[in-house]
Amino acid sequence: MSAPELRIVILGLSITSSWGNGHATTYRGLVRELAARGHDVLFLERDVEWYAANRDLPRPPHGRTVLYHNLRELKGRFTAQVRDADLVIVGSYVPEGAKVGEWVTRTAHGLTAFYDIDTPVTLARLARGDVEYLTAALIPKFDLYLSFTGGPTLERLEREYGARAARALYCSVDPAIYHPQPLESRWDLGYMGTYSADRQRGLTHLLMEPARQWWDGRFVVAGPQYPAGIRWPANVRRIDHLPPARHRGFYNAQRFTLNLTRADMIAAGFSPSVRLFEAAACGTPIVSDAWNGIETVLTPGSEVLLARTAADVLGYVRDLPETERLAIGACARERILAEHTAAHRAEELEGHVLGLTARQTTS
Numbered sequence: 001m002s003a004p005e006l007r008i009v010i011l012g013l014s015i016t017s018s019w020g021n022g023h024a025t026t027y028r029g030l031v032r033e034l035a036a037r038g039h040d041v042l043f044l045e046r047d048v049e050w051y052a053a054n055r056d057l058p059r060p061p062h063g064r065t066v067l068y069h070n071l072r073e074l075k076g077r078f079t080a081q082v083r084d085a086d087l088v089i090v091g092s093y094v095p096e097g098a099k100v101g102e103w104v105t106r107t108a109h110g111l112t113a114f115y116d117i118d119t120p121v122t123l124a125r126l127a128r129g130d131v132e133y134l135t136a137a138l139i140p141k142f143d144l145y146l147s148f149t150g151g152p153t154l155e156r157l158e159r160e161y162g163a164r165a166a167r168a169l170y171c172s173v174d175p176a177i178y179h180p181q182p183l184e185s186r187w188d189l190g191y192m193g194t195y196s197a198d199r200q201r202g203l204t205h206l207l208m209e210p211a212r213q214w215w216d217g218r219f220v221v222a223g224p225q226y227p228a229g230i231r232w233p234a235n236v237r238r239i240d241h242l243p244p245a246r247h248r249g250f251y252n253a254q255r256f257t258l259n260l261t262r263a264d265m266i267a268a269g270f271s272p273s274v275r276l277f278e279a280a281a282c283g284t285p286i287v288s289d290a291w292n293g294i295e296t297v298l299t300p301g302s303e304v305l306l307a308r309t310a311a312d313v314l315g316y317v318r319d320l321p322e323t324e325r326l327a328i329g330a331c332a333r334e335r336i337l338a339e340h341t342a343a344h345r346a347e348e349l350e351g352h353v354l355g356l357t358a359r360q361t362t363s
Helices: 023-036 071-084 097-107 119-128 152-161 197-213 244-252 263-268 274-281 310-319 322-339 342-362
Strands: 007-012 040-046 064-068 087-091 111-116 144-147 166-168 187-192 219-222 236-239 254-259 286-288
Touching (some): 007 071, 071 097, 119 152, 197 310, 254 274, 274 286
Parallel strands (some): 007 040, 040 064, 087 111, 254 286
16 A cells, blocks of 8 residues: 655755765655655755855756755755654755754644654764764654664664664665666776775775785776875775766676675664665675675575675686676576665655554554
8 A cells, every 4th residue: 555645845955066965865765766756745855055165966857955054054944854754764964954943843833754864874974973963852852763774773872862763764776877888898897985094994894805815816996085194005096086977887896795884884784775775776796795684685605795805806807707607696686676776765665654554552
């Protein structure tokens, strides 16, 4: 059963710029699919210099996107929309997000939700007391806590932080954009991701070390913010930034692609990245670090290859028979298209809203 038409307001980090963040990709797909299902979606984005200078989608074609400059303007222009919406979602990393969340939970007459695209990082920062976009006291004020992380973290959010209803809403992929493409293989192994200190160790061991041990191999790392002092092997090509329009070609030009997970997300488990879904949808075989819950997304051995050492990586990229390599990519693509598209996420969000509405009606 589909949900009735909903008026939805989303306050997110950015939908207009994918520079240095994966939030835009998630929001673009979700808004598109919600609009396709008949919902009225308003996306509100803080106009900040960093994204203003790097907008690859300044006018999103689905729903309605409006920029605002500060909290005062947000309240002055959009109080009525927030008050009257059926669902208001506040995303992680929104500037002054805790203040925005307090205002939303006081103002909205409909359901309110916090969408945490960075759940393990959020919880680690809450424990340290250095998170600007959420407070522990704010969590129980939302009707729904939507999380990029599933598994035991959902129970922890309800038990330790008083979340009324914690539900997984993973990232997703758009199969119209990410799909196999007949291109010449330019690289044996590639990686795409913004620099993160806690991912760099994995990148060193699982890509840079294999590159140093196999000088005939071809490697590539794409993403911004890498320190100038990193000494890249000569057979590793660096690409500073790839806009989403070039992601499909990037994946399809690799024989294998590397998936790396941030330390907090490895510790929490059940935290698949959007890059995992994008690469799989392209049919590119994935070599991934290991974390609890990956088997609920892709089956190790037949849909994803797990690596802990440079030797593991080289065993895959140099020695795996071509028929097996292609089969792993095809199986991963089939699994992702069956469970992890943006259309699946829109339907799941509807289900969460319907479930909460029914519970409130009967209570």
